[in-house]
Amino acid sequence: MPSLNGSVVLVTGANGGIGTHFVHDALARGAAKVYATARSPRAWDDERIVPLPLDVTDGASIAAAVAAAADVTVLVNNAGAIPPSASLLDVTEADIRANMETNFFGPVLLARAFAPVLAAKKGSILIDVHSVASWYAFGGAYSASKAALWSATNSLRIEFAPMGVHVTGVHMG
Numbered sequence: 169m170p171s172l173n174g175s176v177v178l179v180t181g182a183n184g185g186i187g188t189h190f191v192h193d194a195l196a197r198g199a200a201k202v203y204a205t206a207r208s209p210r211a212w213d214d215e216r217i218v219p220l221p222l223d224v225t226d227g228a229s230i231a232a233a234v235a236a237a238a239d240v241t242v243l244v245n246n247a248g249a250i251p252p253s254a255s256l257l258d259v260t261e262a263d264i265r266a267n268m269e270t271n272f273f274g275p276v277l278l279a280r281a282f283a284p285v286l287a288a289k290k291g292s293i294l295i296d297v298h299s300v301a302s303w304y305a306f307g308g309a310y311s312a313s314k315a316a317l318w319s320a321t322n323s324l325r326i327e328f329a330p331m332g333v334h335v336t337g338v339h340m341g
């Protein structure tokens with residue numbers, strides 16, 4: 169298993185409940201620096217935490233994050249959203265598409281954008297945050313987006329393996 173010792177971690181959705189824990193736990197487990205990214209970055213009380221703007225649905229924002237954080241060795245695709253309705257019959261088409269943008273296209277495009285950065289250091293890590301809803305379809309569009317991300321993670325694991333990049337999917341519950 170790769171180690172977090174001396175790693176440089178980037179967390180998406182770092183202002184959220186679980187994102188904030190990823191930031192603090194990465195440092196507690198040996199990370200040297202954490203980019204705490206968010207649509208509206210906030211101040212942190214630790215000089216090892218670097219706030220960075222990142223909207224995972226915006227290609228220009230992703231490109232800017234790659235340029236600003238070219239030393240990343242651990243990418244945590246944590247940002248996620250829940251559509252207003254758990255019913256695929258009732259939710260609006262716009263909300264289905266928006267949820268796929270955040271929960272599927274965002275993490276996949278981030279993995280693609282950071283691929284050269286991760287591949288540059290053997291033992292780098294990609295962590296995708298799925299959900300128990302990837303397995304259980306109670307969440308409608310949310311479950312579909314997390315199931316799609318789960319599948320993408322499995323494909324990325326195969327593609328990143330020859331580059332020495334470790335890929336993990338987290339079925340949060």
Ligand SMILES: NC(=O)c1ccc[n+]([C@@H]2O[C@H](COP(=O)([O-])OP(=O)(O)OC[C@H]3O[C@@H](n4cnc5c(N)ncnc54)[C@H](OP(=O)(O)O)[C@@H]3O)[C@@H](O)[C@H]2O)c1
Pocket residue numbers: 180181182183184185186187206207208222223224225246247248249270297298299300301339340341
């Ligand atoms: N909590 C659970 O029980 C649970 C269970 C299963 C899976 N998960 C997954 O775990 C992850 C974290 O969940 P959480 O409970 O910590 O939720 P949360 O507190 O709502 O945090 C989610 C974060 O994602 C950010 N986000 C949403 N859209 C974004 C975008 N376009 N660009 C960048 N950031 C965006 C939000 O940013 P803003 O602050 O700007 O809105 C927020 O900070 C999510 O992927 C979620 O689906 C959580």
